[in-house]
Amino acid sequence: MTEHFHLNLIGGHDWIVKTAQLLPLGITDQHLHFFFGMILIALIYALIRPLIYWMILLKWERVLTYLVSGLFVLFLLVSYEMYQGITGSGNVEFRDVANGALAMIFFGSFIAVIYLVELFFSYIKQLKKQKAKSA
Numbered sequence: 001m002t003e004h005f006h007l008n009l010i011g012g013h014d015w016i017v018k019t020a021q022l023l024p025l026g027i028t029d030q031h032l033h034f035f036f037g038m039i040l041i042a043l044i045y046a047l048i049r050p051l052i053y054w055m056i057l058l059k060w061e062r063v064l065t066y067l068v069s070g071l072f073v074l075f076l077l078v079s080y081e082m083y084q085g086i087t088g089s090g091n092v093e094f095r096d097v098a099n100g101a102l103a104m105i106f107f108g109s110f111i112a113v114i115y116l117v118e119l120f121f122s123y124i125k126q127l128k129k130q131k132a133k134s135a
Contacts, residue, residue: 066111070104
């Protein structure tokens with residue numbers, strides 16, 4: 001299975017663009033990666049921007065902080081796994097990144113429970129204030 005996966009990675013973007021046809025024009029593999037990276041980041045930006053704007057309007061700072069920090073941690077985990085693969089200093093396992101993502105999900109659940117408890121207590125506090133005003 002690893003060989004099949006490796007062979008698919010060698011061809012990379014040849015199913016989209018024939019690199020050999022672009023070489024006479026001076027367009028190299030690096031140019032293609034830059035171009036595809038720009039398209040991908042523009043698409044992701046266009047898709048994520050309304051979601052972020054909506055979260056800002058709803059004042060969901062905790063969710064935004066959690067998402068940014070979670071993405072940063074996943075980036076670090078993937079980078080470390082790639083470092084291990086490049087240097088041969090350890091075993092590269094998808095399971096390590098999956099366990100990191102699972103830890104991120106558990107931490108997010110913990111934050112959600114804490115937030116719900118805070119909401120509950122603030123609601124009780126408001127009820128007490130309203131009863132005190134009406135009495």
